Amino acid sequence: MRVVITGGAGFIGRHLARKLLERGELAGADGKPRKIGEIVLVDIVEAAPFPKPDSRLTVMAGDIADEKFTAGVMTPDTDSVFHLAAVVSAAAEADFDLGMHVNLDGTRAVLEACRKLSAPPRVVFASSVAVFGGDMPSTLTDQTALTPQTSYGVQKAIGELLVNDMSRKGFIDGRALRLPTIVVRPGKPNKAASTFASSIIREPLAGQEAVCPVEADARMWYLSPRRVVEAFIHAHDLPASAWGWNRSLTLPGIDVSVGDMVESLRRVAGERFVKRIRWEPDPVIKRIVAGWPYRFAPERALKMGFKADKNMDEIIAAHIEDELGGKPVD
């Protein structure tokens, strides 16, 4: 089978590709496992080569909102699409038109290209808990209304609506996952307002200083890179009947305060790593983060077999194992 990953140069896209290559198969339209013949990594820039070259990998660079380009990516034999490409929260807020272009027009172009394939492909769409905002209940449930208070959240909510409608129409077989904040992201800080959540763990473990722009009581809803990749694959492989009329859900995560994250870092790595965190509250970041939901009761996702991490200690230990060869930098 042929699998397309948009946002394939990004860290989750690459992580997912690696996992799929390892696994070698995905559920076909009939639910039976099928061998993966090709994985196409699409992004605005060419994905960097993988440490282990693999003949099943193809790399394409272009603008997914360019209908001609995207139609070329989605050759008629495409079976499955993981649509991860997006302009992140702070960038979509700073440049409204760019966010609309990539997050709305891009998503629409991807879905329209999917609609033209010989058979409706399974499409897994990366949405975000940023679809929630404003006056929210203290615990968010599967019934909570989407009232995003950022352009990024609005664009993701629109994507969910389109994935649902086009699935209902039989154009695609879609599944939309609202991602918690992913920690620990490898690499460098990005333009997301949540980027510090990874920095305060990643940088100290890599021998660098990190700045924490919020107070210790700031809470967020977290999921690890390992678990989010598992969730993408699980969402894909579930039969359409498991989704029914509602193709969206919030992924299970864990609700942790920044203070407790730091305690986890202390337990897993040691006091000297914690000392590399500089606390410099930034009123803008504090206000944005305070508006984010952090307590969910994702009953439907749990029933459908999606899994959260056990705790922050486990997340940090996995990061050390996956990204630092098992040993933090002293």
Next chain:
Amino acid sequence: MRVVITGGAGFIGRHLARKLLERGELAGADGKPRKIGEIVLVDIVEAAPFPKPDSRLTVMAGDIADEKFTAGVMTPDTDSVFHLAAVVSAAAEADFDLGMHVNLDGTRAVLEACRKLSAPPRVVFASSVAVFGGDMPSTLTDQTALTPQTSYGVQKAIGELLVNDMSRKGFIDGRALRLPTIVVRPGKPNKAASTFASSIIREPLAGQEAVCPVEADARMWYLSPRRVVEAFIHAHDLPASAWGWNRSLTLPGIDVSVGDMVESLRRVAGERFVKRIRWEPDPVIKRIVAGWPYRFAPERALKMGFKADKNMDEIIAAHIEDELGGKPVD
């Protein structure tokens, strides 16, 4: 001030224009009443001339999804926009691309043109209770999630998201009203699945037979043409502070069964009119109508001063007065 009404050839658009001409003023950006100098009726076809010609009326015909056309409609001195233009429910379901073109691209073109005006205009957007669907609570509240099960509902939900986000960004000062089923619509049946609700009152009163495709126990959420026009004007004239961060609401209406509507017709007009209704249940229409919400607790709208009709008798009596010169056709 200059007022643009999209969907201006339609019956609600014309009704609204007539009322605005009569009233002569609307709230300006500072909340103080300002004289209406021009009302522009925009639609895909030219609006028919009004019985009473008025020099303040301008008529323009074109596709609102055509950015150049819509930019030309929204001259820099435009103060207020009532965005009513839409492809109705059954038509948007039958032709997905047409619905996306008018209801999504059209709405976006209107909002983008508004964003370019010299000052952010007040924009009143006609949404619909079709934004609700699927598994709904028995009574829908201001907190109920939008889970539309038609392409029309999806496109209206997207419109609401855009109106909210562009208001938050300060590009427009938007207000989105979810319209109940409007009865009694004058004129001819249209392509909406709900069109029978008007037909079973309108046709008998005009001396014609009507077909009722649902059973007597089918319930819907109704509002009269008089009240919906009042609601548009009220929504416009409320200050932005009354709306706050949430620019959408469901309009108050009344929940009436088709059987009770027929009883109202009997009370207001007489038995001989009721006899003109032929009951011919249509399984497709029955199923669509059964999926519609009909019981709402629109607390926020009531607090903000929006008003429902008293009962169906009042709605039918108003129709006889407004459209039949006070006398049904024997």
